[in-house]
Amino acid sequence: MHRGFRYNAGATTFAPYEEGLPLYDFFKKIDISPRTKPLKYSHIVIQNNKRIKRFLDLDSFVFELNNSHYHQKNFEFYTLIKSICDNFYKQQNYRYSKKNTAAKLSSMLSFAPFAVKFLPYLLQNAKSFIERFFGAPLDPEYQRFIDAQTLIAVQVDSSKINFLTAALALGYPFYESHYVFGGMGEIFEQMRGVMGEVRTKEDVRAVLEMRGGYEVQTQNGSFTAKNIVLNAPIFDSSKLFGKTVHKNYFDSYKKLDSGQSAFVVYMSVKKRKSYAHHYQIIEKEIFAGAISSSVFVSFSDEEDMAFGEYYSVTASLHTACSFWDGLTRGEYDKKKEALKERVTALICDKLYLKRDDIKESFSATPKSFERYIGRASLGGVIMTPKNQFFGVASNDTPFEGLYAVGDTVFAAQGWNGVVMGVRNLECTM
Numbered sequence: 001m002h003r004g005f006r007y008n009a010g011a012t013t014f015a016p017y018e019e020g021l022p023l024y025d026f027f028k029k030i031d032i033s034p035r036t037k038p039l040k041y042s043h044i045v046i047q048n049n050k051r052i053k054r055f056l057d058l059d060s061f062v063f064e065l066n067n068s069h070y071h072q073k074n075f076e077f078y079t080l081i082k083s084i085c086d087n088f089y090k091q092q093n094y095r096y097s098k099k100n101t102a103a104k105l106s107s108m109l110s111f112a113p114f115a116v117k118f119l120p121y122l123l124q125n126a127k128s129f130i131e132r133f134f135g136a137p138l139d140p141e142y143q144r145f146i147d148a149q150t151l152i153a154v155q156v157d158s159s160k161i162n163f164l165t166a167a168l169a170l171g172y173p174f175y176e177s178h179y180v181f182g183g184m185g186e187i188f189e190q191m192r193g194v195m196g197e198v199r200t201k202e203d204v205r206a207v208l209e210m211r212g213g214y215e216v217q218t219q220n221g222s223f224t225a226k227n228i229v230l231n232a233p234i235f236d237s238s239k240l241f242g243k244t245v246h247k248n249y250f251d252s253y254k255k256l257d258s259g260q261s262a263f264v265v266y267m268s269v270k271k272r273k274s275y276a277h278h279y280q281i282i283e284k285e286i287f288a289g290a291i292s293s294s295v296f297v298s299f300s301d302e303e304d305m306a307f308g309e310y311y312s313v314t315a316s317l318h319t320a321c322s323f324w325d326g327l328t329r330g331e332y333d334k335k336k337e338a339l340k341e342r343v344t345a346l347i348c349d350k351l352y353l354k355r356d357d358i359k360e361s362f363s364a365t366p367k368s369f370e371r372y373i374g375r376a377s378l379g380g381v382i383m384t385p386k387n388q389f390f391g392v393a394s395n396d397t398p399f400e401g402l403y404a405v406g407d408t409v410f411a412a413q414g415w416n417g418v419v420m421g422v423r424n425l426e427c428t429m
């Protein structure tokens, strides 16, 4: 909430959400039905004033794509992407644990069917694979289209990932994407309803090992717990622990902190005309103060009365934490305002939105996120090959009763990644 208006703070898309896939199965298992509606297309890409709807249906999407980035091999390429994704999601019988040597070995064995099936894609750099597939480097605009998609899904462009990772990033819009009524907060409220005691606005300051469990200290006192499931970023958790073994464990993951984050603009816009729920606007140049040339813009639903007579708009782009460090108050405010203005002007221009219809707008930098949720780096672990092959922390730890979930441990970013980590935790506990 901000001055009476509600916003999604970060995540706005809920995907892939369909039966048989981890996100859907997770909510089914905990007997919660998020109030959602399926979308006809996950988002609309706007590039060079052309629009590409990311339809679920392969033929419809390729038809749209060919209007902007025609290539005779487009259909063949996206058929391959879809079949890799279908096959990937069918393989659910793995476990990922680094608790000890035996657990690591058994994890490697559980991944063997994946390795066999996807080896050619795992071992090839995505950008090179794509070049070979299409027979030549792609037109720079088409390449930007692909890189903007991998950036939002796995936080990095296609030159730094293997082709399997790129295929999963390019393929998720082929599965159901849902709009969440009331915003993401409503899902957490639903979960809270079935969780027993939930404490909010209470900072965990220390987690101390004791006989048979842990003592958790907060600003309001302390309590004991047999098991702890840590949700703070793994690379920033050593400060919570007193014992050297714990500190060393968490410090060993400091290298996974990418220093990447988000700049987010929030707006309340008078409901005058219809909008799609999600747009990705791709520009040619990287924005000053950012590390990307694209902005992802999400609108609340016209009928979603949680947001009253205004659309709630959340627009985000990638930035680096370091861009916002070491500035004087004046420099920081100026830089923040300039980027907010750039993003707002772009949205108004591309989506034909009138300035007068924006009731309020404000923005958040990595510093804002650090202040409100205790972390400046956002977006989880970047899925480079080095991090993928047993570089990422598992959901169990070498310590009895200490576990971890979230986007900085297996299986990384977004609803899907976090839920896959929860499923993995269940398998390894």
Ligand SMILES: Cc1cc2nc3c(=O)[nH]c(=O)nc-3n(C[C@H](O)[C@H](O)[C@H](O)COP(=O)(O)OP(=O)(O)OC[C@H]3O[C@@H](n4cnc5c(N)ncnc54)[C@H](O)[C@@H]3O)c2cc1C
Pocket (backbone or CB within 6 Å): 009, 010, 011, 012, 013, 014, 015, 202, 203, 204, 205, 231, 232, 233, 261, 262, 264, 316, 317, 372, 373, 374, 375, 378, 379, 380, 405, 406, 407, 408, 412, 413, 414, 415, 416, 418
């Ligand atoms: C701008 C943006 C847009 C995104 N869009 C999407 C999207 O559309 N769809 C999608 O699926 N994903 C999206 N993501 C990614 C998604 O939001 C994250 O991957 C997800 O929120 C990670 O969940 P988490 O639980 O690991 O971490 P968080 O959501 O960061 O939650 C961690 C929680 O731990 C709390 N915490 C930390 N330290 C302490 C402490 N010491 N004591 C008490 N509490 C503590 C924090 O306050 C926070 O509430 C987006 C991310 C960003 C930044």
